[in-house]
Amino acid sequence: MRRVLPHPLLTACLLVMWLLLNQSLTAGSVILGGVLALGASRALVRLEPPRARFRRPGVALQLAFIVLRDIIRSNIAVARIILRPGRGDRRSGFVRIPLDMRDPYGLAVLACIITATPGTIWVEYDSASRSLLLHILDLIDEDAWARIIKGRYESRLMEIFE
């Protein structure tokens, strides 16, 4: 099974992408997309990417909803900061957060989440000290941010990827 169909999830994603790009569900495009997806996923084996595990789709779905809600909320918050006249007493700054997650895919998804929510930016991750440096536009409580990142995102990502 592994030899015939390596990376089944990736193959499925590539096939869906092909069908979306072509906007058709005819037998021809399914076959062509399937062949391309299979070829691409077999080519990936040669690159020997680090092993990925993806478990608990339920948690992933829950995380997706949380992220969607946070994106909308933080968009409103940042728009308010920009449109508010004057500087106010807003303070922005850096926060260093120790992370327990090591999985590169989990870290990559965390980077996407942090970038996708306006108001937080991933500045640097140091794999030696396993700490993440964030810049936050409206920094009120540094510990609160550490709790949000670790409790809301990291714990769920660790459940999914580790």
Place this chain on the structure above:
Amino acid sequence: MTQAVAADLPIWAALPVALLLLLGAGLALTGTLGLLRLGSFYERVHAPTLGTTLGIGCVLIASMLYFSVLQTRPVLHEVLIAVFMTVTTPVTLMLLARAALYRDRREGNDQVPPPPPPPRGGQEEGPDGTTEEMAAMDRAELAERR
């Protein structure tokens, strides 16, 4: 296929499409204003993310709705734009932020945090001069890339 035109769009679809388009464009405009108004570099990079997240999201939903109604079949390939935006934006942002941080640290700017402490029993601990530390960090980083 006959070419459908905007005038064929029923009012129940035209309203949400127009609202979503305005909202998306408004968010992108707000982000651009933020680029003008905010103070430091690190604050300014926050602003355009309005346009690349909810802004583009609204425009894409409007597009999906518009073309799905006009062509009376689901048009979903805009989803791919959202996926690729989400996956690629962090790369550019990280590149910009890290470059700025690197320059600020090099210049000895005290507004930015120092590099993380070396791990326990760090193999290469330079003397406390900042330039030495920087050089050690650069070497470690290069070694890590390889």
